[in-house]
Amino acid sequence: MIFSNIKMLDENFKVLENMFVQTKDEKISYIGTTMPEKTSAEEEIYDGKGKFLMNGFFNTHCHVPMTILRGYGEGLSLQDWLFTKIFPFEAKLTAEDIYWTTKLGAMELIASGCASISDMYFRIEDEAKALDECGMKANICNGVTSFDPNEDLANNRGWNETWALLDSVKNGKFSSRIKVDMGLHAEYTNNDRVAKIIAEEAKKAGLNIHAHLSETEKEQTECKERHEGKTPAEFMENAGVLESQCQFAHCVYVTEEDEELLKKAGSFLIHNPSSNLKLGSGIAPVKRWVEKGLKVCIGTDGASSNNNLDMMEEIHVAALLCRGATKDANAVSAADIVKMATVNGALAQGRKDCGAIKVGNKADIIVFDLMTPNMQPDFDTLANVVFSAQSSNIVMNMIDGRVVYRDGNFAFINKEEVYKEVNERLGRIIKELAN
Numbered sequence: 001m002i003f004s005n006i007k008m009l010d011e012n013f014k015v016l017e018n019m020f021v022q023t024k025d026e027k028i029s030y031i032g033t034t035m036p037e038k039t040s041a042e043e044e045i046y047d048g049k050g051k052f053l054m055n056g057f058f059n060t061h062c063h064v065p066m067t068i069l070r071g072y073g074e075g076l077s078l079q080d081w082l083f084t085k086i087f088p089f090e091a092k093l094t095a096e097d098i099y100w101t102t103k104l105g106a107m108e109l110i111a112s113g114c115a116s117i118s119d120m121y122f123r124i125e126d127e128a129k130a131l132d133e134c135g136m137k138a139n140i141c142n143g144v145t146s147f148d149p150n151e152d153l154a155n156n157r158g159w160n161e162t163w164a165l166l167d168s169v170k171n172g173k174f175s176s177r178i179k180v181d182m183g184l185h186a187e188y189t190n191n192d193r194v195a196k197i198i199a200e201e202a203k204k205a206g207l208n209i210h211a212h213l214s215e216t217e218k219e220q221t222e223c224k225e226r227h228e229g230k231t232p233a234e235f236m237e238n239a240g241v242l243e244s245q246c247q248f249a250h251c252v253y254v255t256e257e258d259e260e261l262l263k264k265a266g267s268f269l270i271h272n273p274s275s276n277l278k279l280g281s282g283i284a285p286v287k288r289w290v291e292k293g294l295k296v297c298i299g300t301d302g303a304s305s306n307n308n309l310d311m312m313e314e315i316h317v318a319a320l321l322c323r324g325a326t327k328d329a330n331a332v333s334a335a336d337i338v339k340m341a342t343v344n345g346a347l348a349q350g351r352k353d354c355g356a357i358k359v360g361n362k363a364d365i366i367v368f369d370l371m372t373p374n375m376q377p378d379f380d381t382l383a384n385v386v387f388s389a390q391s392s393n394i395v396m397n398m399i400d401g402r403v404v405y406r407d408g409n410f411a412f413i414n415k416e417e418v419y420k421e422v423n424e425r426l427g428r429i430i431k432e433l434a435n
């Protein structure tokens with residue numbers, strides 16, 4: 001496809017006018033100020049007048065199958081919400097439930113400009129199948145939990161699912177868009193022995209590790225009581241987790257010492273502002289992270305703690321919150337926020353050829369319609385994207401060179417079928433829980 005005469009965001013976060021961008025197979029093959037040659041007679045020329053092109057988003061902390069739990073268990077703290085509502089509901093989810101609810105979540109992700117997600121859940125084979133069919137990229141993990149200090153991991157579901165999915169990926173069951181991470185749910189759902197095994201095996205297999213870290217004050221305090229004064233970040237370091245590339249979600253209560261540890265290790269800190277606000281967890285010190293040069297990404301978290309998977313909204317909330325919390329109107333720039341949601345996310349996922357509009361990179365392209373009330377006047381396009389835009393302004397999402405969404409239509413998802421399946425399955429589970 002050739003995007004002609006289009007406004008675009010380049011790899012240095014500069015807005016360029018009247019540009020031409022060509023894609024070939026999975027990649028961006030040309031960026032310039034003149035029309036490139038067509039590679040075939042059928043190649044589409046997309047009229048870019050009144051449109052804005054940029055890289056798609058990398059949503060680096062999500063639990064996409066939880067979309068079926070949207071609106072379930074409202075008004076509870078993280079711990080009460082998890083143990084009294086979420087865990088009993090999740091015990092009822094079948095493989096097919098996971099497949100359909102993942103498709104529902106994928107629709108929302110794609111429509112809000114996501115190219116890729118880092119996701120933590122269970123029945124990850126079924127999740128991978130659904131995401132792959134929708135055309136998305138994903139780094140998927142099962143966040144291992146282990147409540148018995150003597151548990152043999154050979155009997156641990158999360159552990160076994162991780163290696164099984166890795167085998168499936170290696171055997172070519174899914175497209176190359178699907179990758180596997182090692183998941184360590186959190187310090188408070190594990191113990192020292194298991195964390196050490198996870199760290200060692202992830203390192204041997206060359207897997208990135210995805211975990212929750214310092215999400216609540218309670219987690220931070222109780223971790224220190226459990227582990228001789230160690231914070232969750234120190235617990236991870238002690239177990240050897242930081243020796244692999246890590247993505248840590250939330251990080252609301254990391255101390256300045258923790259930040260030094262995470263910086264030294266090259267870990268990625270995932271900012272989940274909506275979920276942190278909705279569950280009353282607190283506000284992460286993002287301005288400090290950016291000033292210290294930590295690698296910050298953005299994630300929506302799941303639809304039952306957010307309650308949406310709208311990456312455009314997450315970007316907006318992240319930008320507003322950081323400024324309000326620090327009383328500094330210049331705390332993070334629009335470019336800082338976009339960097340977190342694109343190139344930093346791609347690097348966190350180990351996808352070095354993604355995250356920016358650059359020749360040779362994967363063609364993960366989203367297009368905004370600028371000719372809408374909330375995008376006019378178009379004086380500062382990047383500020384408009386971060387502070388004014390809504391997902392509804394996104395008219396195209398192309399992932400790895402394939403258009404997966406255009407003008408409200410999904411190329412590989414039947415909307416009505418997904419709504420019907422998810423609602424019927426929700427009804428069944430609510431009935432089962434009442435019995």
Ligand SMILES: [Zn+2]
Nearest residue numbers: 212249301302
């Ligand atoms: Zn989470």
